[in-house]
Amino acid sequence: MFTIQYTNDAEFLEKSKRPASQVQEIEPIVKSVLEQVKAGGDKAVKELTLKFDKSCPENLLTTQDELDQAENEVPDELKKSILLAKDNIEKFHKSQLQKEVTKVETSKGIVCWQKAVGIEKVGIYIPGGSAPLFSTVLMLAIPAKLAGCKEIVLCSPPRSGGSINSVVLYCAKLLGVTKVFKIGGAQAIAAMAYGTETVPKVSKIFGPGNRFVTVAKQLVNSSETAIDMPAGPSELAVIADEKTNPVYAAADLLSQCEHGLDSQVGLFVDSESKKDEIIKEALRQLDLLPRKDIAAKSFENSFAVVTKNNHESVRLTNLWAPEHLVINTVDAIQLAEEVVNAGSVFIGEYACESAGDYASGTNHTLPTCSAAKAYSGLNMDSFMKKITFQTISQEGIRTIGPAIETMAAAEQLDAHKNAVTVRLK
């Protein structure tokens, strides 16, 4: 972990800059995959699966039998934990639902309102690999179901045996995912964006993935499919001070470091000695981790800043706009009021970031790479769209009609004006 010395904001920003993502070189490969699936449907998906995953299951769709069997394979303790997490995630996301429609009379006889409606068809991508991210199934399928999405399609790459990890399948069944497909990579994104004979075309695609998945999501997004948000490496900022328990702060920093070599972690602390103490403790804990190699490497690339005080720490994290922000100070609850750029904030010494990753109730799909300046983490809005409605009475059009006529004429849009004029007659 290196220390950033800065004399002004620009210098801090320059020194804490994330590395630029290198994805341009794979764009042609991904474009070709998208075109093949668009033109060839299921047949192309199978050919690409065979090519990239080395084997291809006969049926892309997971059967009810496979889902039922997966359920039997998940240990009871894990099931119990998942049900607890599900309960908390449901409670928090349900609380975000618009309670009732508010009708506003803007002028006499003119009533406007907004109604949130679930997106009819959504797609969820769950990466494969050694550690199956079943927790992401919870974070995506629970709000989709609560939003009233009618079709929830899930794609995940088949393992060598041709099946999907049983905990992922258990969660999909538990949460009402409509269809689970054994498809991974850019071909999965293409299948959901364009639809095939068996994969339904969806309107919005959610979920993490490797570089190919990320680029595929970007490309389909620039044509007709919505996506959740731009993807980047995981990030965490910890704000600590004199009173912070270094064991907790170090553990939080490392929890993000283990994600990957490109993880971004920053420590903001108001004293040099506490900084040293936390780094020393982190190096001690590092040695005990199974994923030590990855965590050590990204810890090395991480930074610490010694700030004037806790307010300065929050101010700098607002400039950096981290995905996760842990405020582990005595005045954490007050400091949290000053946060304007962050994905999710963890307040106080017991609020570790991994609580939000799994079970406290908040969503773990969050904006990275300073996208928190403009993007929200996933929430109920992500699975719904808001439609506006208006009724206008005869009195209403008489009230605002002349203003519309004047404005439309000034914009030289006479047919717009005329739609009012015929009604005022």
Added chain:
Amino acid sequence: MFTIQYTNDAEFLEKSKRPASQVQEIEPIVKSVLEQVKAGGDKAVKELTLKFDKSCPENLLTTQDELDQAENEVPDELKKSILLAKDNIEKFHKSQLQKEVTKVETSKGIVCWQKAVGIEKVGIYIPGGSAPLFSTVLMLAIPAKLAGCKEIVLCSPPRSGGSINSVVLYCAKLLGVTKVFKIGGAQAIAAMAYGTETVPKVSKIFGPGNRFVTVAKQLVNSSETAIDMPAGPSELAVIADEKTNPVYAAADLLSQCEHGLDSQVGLFVDSESKKDEIIKEALRQLDLLPRKDIAAKSFENSFAVVTKNNHESVRLTNLWAPEHLVINTVDAIQLAEEVVNAGSVFIGEYACESAGDYASGTNHTLPTCSAAKAYSGLNMDSFMKKITFQTISQEGIRTIGPAIETMAAAEQLDAHKNAVTVRLK
């Protein structure tokens, strides 16, 4: 206007398909503009302005004097109309603001909440051309101001004299836009996305534009700048039946046809005779329009569908997902309940679409080209991001800690598990 005959949904969708947008060929030009501005700042912006707009103002930034002078040039009647519109738009958008933060105790000792915070820096693009779209300044700057955006930057192309239309400037001043720049096209989008010596870098860019602006927005969006939504030609669907006044229905159809040759308009009506009546009336009104040539051409490309009944009409518009939907039937208010895919809905015979374009209070920046299946029209959410917060007490971590440990272990993320373990000790 041609009539769509269909025997099933797929056939209707095929026959009502929007033409694919042809923007790929200009991508290299736009990419080059973006790169020039990123590398060259103000100097590059000025060179590009001279190249594309044939002349370049000495100062890119509009001065206070120019803003004050513009105010004197706007006729009083137009000012009055704009103030009425402003009032309604403010009322409706203000009603969308989250009243208070709802804290949810998901498990004993775990409290989660969500707070909406205005995006600090936003950019607004207003196209130039013969008809200045000052109404769009209202639709973008009003919610930006209400959201608490601190920096609101506006770019609009300079006219031959080097200035921006005075009504646009008047609205910018009235609504608290921070800085107004005389920059148009892709170079404006680049300046706001990357920042220059004089133009502040913003986090999100809003507003309509030509093909170059649209492609530039797409390209900056795939790196680090958020954008409002994908842009496409204007659209309108009208649902009519036996009782509909054909004069109103025809006027509404034409109001959208005048936007451009690529406007998309559809009439959904439950009787053949009413369809003929509306088309006949539209052709009569067409003859009286100043922008007759444009409107006639896009009316020719528009379609009508004769449906079994009004419910079938709504069902088909849900498949087509129009930007604007006018329901001009006696049972309009009930039918509106069945709408799931549309940008904005106008209910009843007096609710003409142009009311929403200018003054009723709803926003006129809406999803086109079936994006209404996944996107909302602009609303307060568009100018804010929602940050999640959580506090966890010692009791809280004891309640959910073991579940987090189990789940993290199952995902092979031991440092995540450890962040809980050290706190349970």
